Amino acid sequence: MSKTAVLPRCPANPASLAFGPDRPWLAPLAGYSDLPFRLLCREYGAAVCVTEMVSAKGLVYHSPGTGELLASLPEDQPLVVQLFGAEADFLRRAVAMLREAGYGWFDLNMGCSVPKVLRQGAGAAMLGDMKNSLAVARAMLEGAGPGRVGFKLRLGLDDARPVLPDLALRLEDLGAGWLTLHPRTARQGFGGAADWQALARLAPRLSLPLLASGDLFSAADGLRCLEQTGATGVMYARGAMHDPAIFAAHLALCRGEKPAQATPAVLRAMILRHMELARALCPGRAALWKMRSVVPRYVRALPGARALRQQLCRCTEWGELTEALENFLPAASR
Structure with missing residues (x-):
């Protein structure tokens, strides 16, 4: 987009989001969860989709390609815009711009462990500076309104620097609408096994929805995670990337039915x-x-x-x- 470009308008702003064991979400997948893929996943039963990760600073400065990440249609609702960045002022301005364009639901990425994001102090790097993380969260919530911002978290930067449950409880006190936890540390990346027991420990401490992420490669994984953790719902990432029909399989299992075979x-x-x-x-x-x-x-x-x-x-x-x-x-x- 040029310096004078206008953000694409969001065609709808639903009054609420769907949470629950039978309301699976599609995760923000950089390079994958574009509009066509989101629509495909919705046709298979995804209840809510999240955009690819959008740079708050890039949005404010109208960086090329930002508009494509935000493109949507009436059928692509409800839609959550995931932002990343570590400066409260840019997140505040980004949310204001998106609200003016009709977007109503937002997520802050505090879990991405990709080096180029960490070098900006964003993504999972924010877990190392709780004071700034809360300032950014407050700025977003002031612009969007209570309950309209979720936060994607990891366990901490590494095992020696855990942030839960403290950070989660503070975000809840600020007015967060929901939390998503990928129960690995930033240092782990996607290595090792996701610690679902961390979800089980956090879930009863919260009064807001908690979405589970991490190692959900099949619908059976999703149902087992819900049973073992008490999480409100699941957010499929790599499982959906390899098979968008995972949402249909998830809903079938919720109904006690056998999922259709992938012939x-x-x-x-x-x-x-x-x-x-x-x-x-x-x-x-x-x-x-x-x-x-x-x-x-x-x-x-x-x-x-x-x-x-x-x-x-x-x-x-x-x-x-x-x-x-x-x-x-x-x-x-x-």
Whole structure:
């Protein structure tokens, strides 16, 4: 966007968000949870979706690409905008701009452990400065209103510097609407196992919704996490990235039903639908480049997936990609 660009308007601002064991959320996935992917996940049953992580400073300065991260449609509701940054003034200004454009729900990323985010003092680095973290949280809540901001947390920077339950309780006192906990430290990144017992210890201390994240690779994982932790709901990240139908499977298990089997025909229909949404909503040829990396994730468990990935990397037209898909799935089903 240029310096004079106007943010895309949010087409709706629902009065509430859905929380509960049968209301699974889609996590903010950098590079993945764009508008087409969010719509696909909603069709499978995602109750709430969160945007890709948006830089508060980039938004204020109208950095190129910010508008694409915020693009939405009436069907893409309720939508939560996830922001990151470590300066209260920029977060305050970013929320004000988004509110003016019609967005009503926000999340502050205090859990990202990617080095380039940590170097800015943002993401999980904020767990090392509770005073500033609370100042940023207060600025966002003042701009958005009580209950309209959630906070994504980790256990701390490392095992020697835990921040829970203190930080969670202070955010609740400030007026947080919900919390999401990925129960690993920033130093762990995505290594080791998520400490679901940390969720179980935190849940009874809170009166606001607590969403569980971390190691939810299947719907069965999600249901088991809910049973073991007492969390209000789950937020699927890598599980959804590999299979958007995880939401349908989650809802089926909540109803006591057996989830539909991921047959080649089912996978084909899902991929074609994603392609349709991407072609309609992504600018230029970006949709094609993205789908070349998306398709291998969806079929990764099938024989020949690696060869398909190599073939897709050479596709420069939609017809080539479609042909490769049509040739692969029948072969995988034999």
